[in-house]
Amino acid sequence: MSVLVYAENWDGKFKKLTFELVSYAAKVAEMLNTSVTALSVGNVENSELEKLGKFGAKKILNMGNNGLTSLDNQAYTKAIADIAQQTGAKIIILSNNNTGKALAPRLSVKLKAGIGPGVSKLPLSIEPFVVYKRAYSGNAFAHLQIDTDIKIITLAQNSFELIETSDTAVIENVPAQLDVDLVKTKVKDVQKQSGKILLTDAEIVVSGGRGMKSPDNWGPLVELADLLGAANACSRPVSDEGWR
Amino acid sequence: MKILVCISNVPDTTTRVKFIDDNTKFDSTGVQWVINPWDELSLTRALELKDASAGAITEVTVAHVGLANAEPTIRKALAIGADEAIRVNIDPVDAYSVAAGIADAVKAESFDIIMCGIESSDFNGSAVGGMIAEFLGYPSVSAVSKLDIENGQPLITREIDGGKEMLTVSMPFVAIVQKGISKEPRIASMRGIMTARTKTIKVVEPSPVTPLTRVIMYELPAPRAACTFIDPENPKQLIELLQNEAKVI
Known part of the structure; x- marks a missing residue:
């Protein structure tokens, strides 16, 4: 039972939320007595990838993007699902940001894996697998049991602390698996906020x-x-x- | 061109949320049910697109997964302007059962655009839209804050972390929409309310699916901490609190 975390990058750099996600995945892996594999897609330098190791990833899969620089939900879902199957991942963790919200539901159907969406704590129990999430728009919290063999968690942003370790990770380059034939979206223009802290x-x-x-x-x-x-x-x- | 808008039936946003049966079930006593706010904005945008399409968009249909007690909410969507309505007759346990039900009911209908709100205000799962797309093998675009049709092609603005992207997508596709998609939800006119009474809600029995997840318990959040008010004449106290209590400066 291994843990796969999708480590998103922005123009080749990771953000605090990526490190939060890896820290969280490392703790979940500890509960399951296993280790974390992180998947990075796109052009990210090794010095940046190594940072994921500091937060608890044992192995980093560095996948090229076939020149696809924007998110296409179908192509990314297939690539992540393929890696999940190749690595035998039983828990897949993504951020509950726009990317995670776009990919996790598609992965859920593709892998027949239940989702714990917007989870804000470590799993409450492993057997059965129960996660803690916001419900009724913040007026309640739900204990959600995931009954499938493979489980997907999207982690609510800013809900887990960064935990640095002294470990290092092994970086493995894997061939690009984004299937360009699946790409049905075409980005025409990008507007980025500048100067402001997000x-x-x-x-x-x-x-x-x-x-x-x-x-x-x-x-x-x-x-x-x-x-x-x-x-x-x-x-x-x-x-x-x-x-x- | 045909648009499908998926609608969820949720407690009014001002509802005081309570639970029964050892906190395993939502207490619906006296609760007013409404169209999920994001779905209502989504329906409004679909109708705006139809109105501006000079006949190119022929139909806006709403689909809901739930039992007959949701029909007043579905009828409200018809009163707002939807042409047709489908109710998938199951009491869904999770997003997977909702999405499977809708995908099953509409797979033969060839909708060009399927619109879903980014999340429902009760379960906050953000999952149904993406799941429908995967079930049907359609592309999906999430976090859509603007949707236009130009020369018969969809033109989309998608929110990304720290900005936005303008993109196109081939049809059919699923648009998962959020704030900004339309300004105000459309209000039903008296004529709309009268017409909606006579429209038929098509009831569909879906193929059974096994849910993947289930809520085993709810809990209420801890009461809010008291708010400290500071006299505008006393900024020193604010600085003191920011420094020593909040520890932000």
Whole structure:
């Protein structure tokens, strides 16, 4: 029973969420008495890949991307599913970010593997396999039992601490397995935010709610975030009102 | 061109969530049921596209997986403007059973676009749309915040970490939509409500599937910590608390 973690990169670099994910996978592997294999797709330097080892990955599969630089759900699902089968993975872990939400459900059907989506803690038990997730939009939590042989977990962002180890990982180059014939999407243009700290990467968050009374009063929160090197956030009603 | 919009029947977002039977079951006593907010926005966008298509989009159908007690919610979708409705007659246990039910019911119908909300406000699983796509072998695009049809081709904006991508996709496909897809949910007109009463909801019995997961227990979150108010005349106290209590500066 091995653990496979999909280590997403952004322009060849990993982010805090990738390391959180690997730290989490290492703890799950420890509970199952097994080890973590990380899969990276795309052009990532060895010095960057080695960082995954520091957070507990024992083996890193470094797969080329056949020139496919944007996410195509069908092609990526097939590549991850093939690797899961080749490595005999019983637990597959992805982030619950947009990529994980796009791929995990397809993987679930392809591998007939139950998903624990948006999990925020280590599994509550292994036999039966029970995970802990948000439900009713944060008004409750569910203990979800996954009954299938292969299990998929998507980890809620910022819900697990980074755990550095003194271990190193073995990097193995694997041939690109993205099937270009499956690709049905074509990215025409990309717009990236620049200069701002992303909420998902932030160590400190300055958030405001309806108590701020008006979008005109947001200035001090933005200024405070700038001073602290923090990201700005807001509550759902503020977002729904279009204030932010 | 035909669009299918998948709708979930969820407790009104202001519901005080409670559980019964040793916290294994949601207490639906006195609960008002509504169309899942993301699905309602998705339906609104499908109708906007139909209205702007000069007849190219001939039909917007809604599909729901659930028992007959969800019919008022399905009828609301018809009142808002959906042309037809399908109800897949099972009480689903997990996202896999919902997706399998919808895929089974629509595989012979050749919808060009299948739209699903990014998540339901009750289970928050973000899984049904992607699963339907995989069952049908269709491409899927997730985190869609904008969907247009230009010269008969879909033009999509997808949210990615730290930005957005503009892309095209071949049809048929599944669009998993989120905030931004339409501004406000469309409200049913009086005429729409009257017409919806006479429309038929097609009930489909799907092939049985074994669920992959099940909720064995729910728990309520810990009560919120008290909020500390600071006098605007006393910024020193704020600095003190940020430094020593929150430890952020």
